[in-house]
Amino acid sequence: MTLLHTEGLSVRFRLRDAVVQAVTDLHLRVRAGELLAVVGESGCGKSVLAHALLGLLPANAEVSGHATVDGTDLLHSGEKVLARQIRGRKIGLIPQSPATALTAVRTGRTLLAETLRAHDRDPKTADRVAADAGFDPADLDRYPFQLSGGMAQRLVTALALATDPPLLIADEPTTGLDRPLVDHTLDLLRRRCDNGGAVLLITHDLAAAERVADTVAVMYASRIVEHRPATGVFTEPAHPYTAALLKALPDREFRPIPGHPPMLTALPPGCAFAPRCPRADTTCATPPTGPVACHHPLHTEVAV
Amino acid sequence: MADRTLLRAAQLTLVAALGATLLVPVIWPLDQSAVDLAHVGLSPSPGHPGGTDDLGRDVLHRSIYGLRVSVLVGIVAALAASLLGGIVGGLAGLLGGWTDRVLMRLIDTLAALPHLLLGIFIVAMLRPSLGAVILSIGLTHWLSTARIVRSELLSLRTRPFIDAAIAGGASRRRVLTRHLLPHVLPKIALATTLMIPHAVWHETSLSFLGLGLPPHLASLGNMINDGQRSLLTGSWWASIVPGLLIIVVTLAIAALATRWRDRLDPRARAELDL
């Protein structure tokens, strides 16, 4: 069953003297029980995607295309529908940088109880919800500034899981955590999928994606350049950018990609990776399409 | 676009106000003590665009004279306040350490004092006069300049080009006059400009209370005070017209100074509307 479906989803920000193309022509599909990892370097538009799906973009954002979750339209529903039927109920979000995502003057317990109450659940279950996410209930009466990075991470996870949403979006949930905590977080996400939930994992950590993802979408300069089952992506990358990303990993060749990603305010008309790509030629001046968006893929016969 | 229209309007207003205060005394001098009892309490008409007051004097004519006095007093008082603020802020910023901490704490506390009441006390004890008004403004309005100068100096001290100048063997005096002053002066000038409306307000408030400039002198505060009498007989223009002049000039100065600040500090403007 398809839970999340986007078609031609694009997000643009209008600034005083420029237009930022944050997300361009995105086609995604996440089924129940599936863990889709959207990977890419920071600044490629991943987090904007999460905010676009939840209707949390600032006023100067222009969104086009289609996006539905569980059959409900996400882009054209009003703020009221989003607040009462989508956020927390159908889509949960583990936000980026948990330290700033927690309201500084409120304790974990009041935040958790407030969320449970807003979704007509028993606020007394806060202890159990916290424990499920690995957060010691004894620490619930602490203020955010008294929590370590790992504790804060587990608290925002507990807040996202409190309402048991069918789709969970995790925005860089492993950043800044030490090894055991990364493992704990990833196991938790994996377990949700194995129990029939769906997870959209947004990360720049390829190793994390490799460990838990069923499907991988590689994002570069606002576009998805390769969207395939995880095993294929990591063993036989088809897009030169994916291949280059993998080679840059410390436990592989540890060779950084030459050059810099383009500014999202000045994207080239053709393939955005062409200037950094060893396989680029004149055909790359036209935009490539398909699940492997490349005119010269490394593998032509790939499972999609 | 709306910004530009407003800015243009502010510029035109100030030019017109400046022109009127400079030209009117030449073309149509005012006899400060003249009264015209044949034309008492006339409502605004083409002959008297601001009407006449209860002594038959032309309100607009006197208002322009009043603006002249008020703005002059405002400028002198703002300069006095900036001088005092510049000295205190300069001491705090240059000496740093204990001096800075004590001075800043002092400024924070002084900012909490009811300055109109203190200003009233100063003029009351010195007897209402031009000098007392300027002293009263200067002594109560220097805090903002002191803060600005101090923070500017502190941020300059950490900048590499100052270190470079000192390392290059520049004398204390040279660093101060060649490197620090050119950066601090524009900020002081801006702070002084922004203070002029406040100084005008303080002066008009004192004059309005009868504690400012001598009562026979056409000043905006005096006129609004005089106009109170006419108000009860229905001649609202006698106090409303001089007040409108204060408002329009205040708005124009504020609009221009805000634009100036945006130029001096482009960071404030580059903020994205995300």
Added chain:
Amino acid sequence: MIKLVRRRLAVAVPVLFATSIGMFLLGAASPMDPAMQYAGATAFTTDPANLAQIRANWGVDDPLPVQYARWLGNLFQGDLGWSTSRHEPVGAVIAARAGWTLLLIGVTLAVVLAGSLLLGTIAAYRRGGLFDRGIRAAAYAVESMPVFWLALAAIAVFALALGWFPAGGLTDVTATSTTFGDVAHHLVLPVAVLTVSQAPWFLLFVRDSVADSLRDDHVLAARARGLRGRTVLFGHALRTALLPFLTLVGTHLPELVGGSVLVETVFSLPGLGAVSVQAALGSDFPLLAAITLITTAVVLLANLCTDLAYTAADPRVRIDG
């Protein structure tokens, strides 16, 4: 918290002393002769020997430090001196009027805070909209209007042209006793004028800080949890945005005091502000000095209170100290 109180007092007390010295010196430099003032119109017919006697009684010719010490000592003992313009004890003058000024400032502050919080938050919530732009333009316009001018304009419109409210005073001229309804009716215009003149600053501050905080991570995270708009606004955006507001209320009190002096004068209210202007016009040092010093002390104390409230409201300061 005790540390904060001690630190504040360490500056506030010397500042108060310095203010009192400065005021005393100004008073001493004043060309007014207190004995002549005391005698009033009879001064010219009074025997010079009597005047000398008054001067000796008051110690006007003692050295300045002695006079200052005596004045301050008397102040501490509750003897505020003799008002030369009103010919009654300063203490009595202040006691009869302080309540009205506190009432005016208190009611105004309450209305200003409630109104600016409500309107500023709505403007921030619908930022860029018609209401936001309209209320900001109005705030900038009102900010440039002198309080006393605003008061006169209000009298011209609401008292004289429309006749809705009295133009001044605290009770009806014909009234024989002070009734609540009468006083309230007389206070509507003064409170409204003072409120309108003070509100822009608070309103713009609330609007900007709430507008900023609506894009903060913690507010977006709260929205992402599916909380209702009102919960997000009051429980998350306002709670953090308004912490600095608390201390700023304290720093804005001097403006409010200045405004009340002008409003009381225009509306002929029997408050401390109006009487201090009369004292100033009559060069009445004892009364004016006492009012100024007491007001200064009260404002400094109120500042300390808002700082303490801030400390209590922000767990980061409360717990870490």
